Structures are given as C-alpha cells and as structure tokens.
Amino acid sequence: MSDVVTAAVDALNARLDGTGFDGIAKFVIMDEGSIIIDNDGARASKDMAGDHEADVTLTADTDTFQQIIEGDLNPTTAFMSGRLKIDGDMGAAMRLGGVLS
Numbered sequence: 001m002s003d004v005v006t007a008a009v010d011a012l013n014a015r016l017d018g019t020g021f022d023g024i025a026k027f028v029i030m031d032e033g034s035i036i037i038d039n040d041g042a043r044a045s046k047d048m049a050g051d052h053e054a055d056v057t058l059t060a061d062t063d064t065f066q067q068i069i070e071g072d073l074n075p076t077t078a079f080m081s082g083r084l085k086i087d088g089d090m091g092a093a094m095r096l097g098g099v100l101s
Contacts, residue, residue, distance in 0.1 A: 004062055005033040005044050011069045012042035015099055023092040026054035029065045037096065056088035056096065068100055075100050 008027070012035065020039040027035040034045040036054070058075075060068070064083040067073035075097040078084035086093045 002029075002032045004029060004066070005035060008065065008069055009035055009042045009044055012037060012099075016041050021096060021099065023055045023089070023095065024053065025092060025096050026057045027065065028057060028059040030059065030061045032062055054088065056086060056090070056092040058093065058096070059085040059087070 008029065016037070018041070020041050021037045023038070025037045026045065027037070029035070035042055036045045060078065060083060064073065064078055068075050068078055068084070073083075075084060079086055079093075
C-alpha cells in the first residue's frame with residue numbers, strides 16, 4: 001500500500017469522524033491504489049480493478065485527490081473540470097461530496 005493511500009485513509013476517517021458513510025464508495029487514485037468508504041469508515045482496498053462492489057467509484061490522479069482531501073479543490077469543481085471521474089450512483093457521489101467539502 002502506498003503512502004498516499006495510507007495518508008488518505010487517515011484523512012478520510014478524520015473527516016468521517018466515526019460516522020461512516022451511508023453506502024459504498026470507492027476512490028481510485030491512479031498509480032497509487034484504491035480506498036473503500038462505507039459504514040465502517042475508510043480503508044485501503046487490495047487493488048484498483050474490481051475487488052469490491054461499490055455504489056459509486058471516483059477516479060482521479062494523485063494530485064487531484066490530495067487537493068480534494070486537503071480542501072484546496074472542491075469535488076464538484078474537480079468533476080466539472082474533468083479532473084475527477086465518477087461512475088455509478090450520482091446521489092451517493094453527492095453525499096460523499098458533502099463529507100469532502
């Protein structure tokens with residue numbers, strides 16, 4: 001597991017504040033790995049391919065993902081500019097966006 005994924009898991013769990021997420025979301029950080037977020041919080045996933053079914057999958061490069069996590073880039077702006085790709089349930093993506101903003 002990469003240092004980027006480890007740091008992102010810690011940051012996401014801090015933002016979730018022990019409440020988890022209503023649904024299953026997968027973040028794919030290109031060239032680094034992936035993260036699953038669900039009722040149990042955030043955790044590193046084994047691979048980027050398809051190891052876990054998700055309601056929504058969000059894909060970005062490392063720089064974009066770090067900017068979103070650090071609060072320097074709004075997830076909606078990242079999506080609208082093509083830096084963040086979303087596949088699946090847009091309602092789940094919007095709920096997750098509230099956690100990240």
